[in-house]
Each structure stands twice: as C-alpha cells, then as structure tokens.
Amino acid sequence: MKINDQEVDRRIARFSEVCRNAGKKLTHQRMEIFREVARTGDHPDAETVFQGVRERMPTVSLDTVYRTLWWLRDLGLVNTLGPPRERTRFDANLKDHHHFVCIRCGMTRDFYTDKLDQLDIPETVQSIGYAEKTQIEVKGVCRGCAGEENSQPERKGEPK
Ligand SMILES: [Zn+2]
Ligand SMILES: [Zn+2]
Numbered sequence: 001m002k003i004n005d006q007e008v009d010r011r012i013a014r015f016s017e018v019c020r021n022a023g024k025k026l027t028h029q030r031m032e033i034f035r036e037v038a039r040t041g042d043h044p045d046a047e048t049v050f051q052g053v054r055e056r057m058p059t060v061s062l063d064t065v066y067r068t069l070w071w072l073r074d075l076g077l078v079n080t081l082g083p084p085r086e087r088t089r090f091d092a093n094l095k096d097h098h099h100f101v102c103i104r105c106g107m108t109r110d111f112y113t114d115k116l117d118q119l120d121i122p123e124t125v126q127s128i129g130y131a132e133k134t135q136i137e138v139k140g141v142c143r144g145c146a147g148e149e150n151s152q153p154e155r156k157g158e159p160k
Contacts (some may be wrong), residue, residue, distance in 0.1 A: 002040065012035065029060060033065055034092070046090070078091060079091045080091050096103065102140065103139050
C-alpha cells in the first residue's frame with residue numbers, strides 16, 4: 001500500500017530535521033533506505049526494504065539496510081512491531097494508530113480510532129511498569145484472504 005506523496009515528503013522532512021538536530025550525517029544511502037520505509041504502509045521487514053532499495057542502489061548490502069533500519073529506530077524515526085524475532089517489521093508512521101494483522105498472509109495495515117487511543121490502562125499493567133502508549137493489534141482474516149476481490153481496506157478516519 002502506497003503512502004501519498006505529501007505524507008512521504010512530511011516524513012522525509014522530519015528525517016532531515018532529526019538528523020540535523022542529532023548531528024548525524026544524512027547520506028544518500030540512509031535517505032534511500034528511509035524513503036523505502038516511508039513510502040509504504042506495508043510494514044516491511046529488512047529483507048523487503050533491501051529488495052526495494054537495491055533496485056535504485058545496486059551496491060547496497062542487506063547488512064547496511066539492517067544497520068540503518070535499527071539506527072533509524074534509535075533516532076525514533078521508525079518503530080518496530082511484533083515480538084522480537086528474525087523478521088522484525090519497520091513502520092514509519094509515527095501518528096497514534098493501531099494494526100490489523102491478517103493471520104493467513106501476514107498483511108499488516110494501519111487504522112485510526114480515538115476510542116482505542118484513549119483506553120483505560122488496567123491497574124495490572126501498573127504493577128509491571130509505566131505505560132506510555134497503547135497500540136492495539138487486531139488479528140483476523142483480510143478481505144483478500146477471505147476471497148473478496150478488489151478489496152482495499154477503507155481509509156476513512158485517517159488524520160491528514
Ligand atoms: Zn490475508
Ligand atoms: Zn503501523
């Protein structure tokens with residue numbers, strides 16, 4: 001799923017600003033790797049980002065892509081999702097949002113709702129630690145896997 005150009009520009013502008021403020025060098029390679037994550041709503045893993053970047057930069061290595069993605073995460077420019085495992089996925093959407101995950105094909109899509117942003121955190125959580133935000137993962141079967149053709153998830157309610 002392609003992110004609209006305006007939003008991609010916003011993400012890239014933020015990336016430049018964060019690099020400048022943190023005194024990090026914004027190399028062409030770092031920019032291309034970030035752009036690859038920023039322009040998709042697919043929550044790609046490192047391997048998928050690598051395949052995309054390689055089309056424009058044939059000299060890039062998978063190792064560089066890995067290191068750059070985790071570097072972006074340390075800078076707060078992308079988030080990771082799912083339990084830690086070898087195929088960590090990366091997300092350049094920094095707005096409050098939640099995920100729908102298809103249990104058959106793994107498709108992951110963002111959705112937005114104030115209702116879930118403002119959930120009451122149960123007291124049991126406080127005994128474990130301090131909550132900073134709530135991100136819900138809804139698991140189910142996507143329309144594609146359910147056999148419904150031409151089904152794009154609805155984009156209603158997405159903040160501009
Ligand atoms: Zn599916
Ligand atoms: Zn997301």
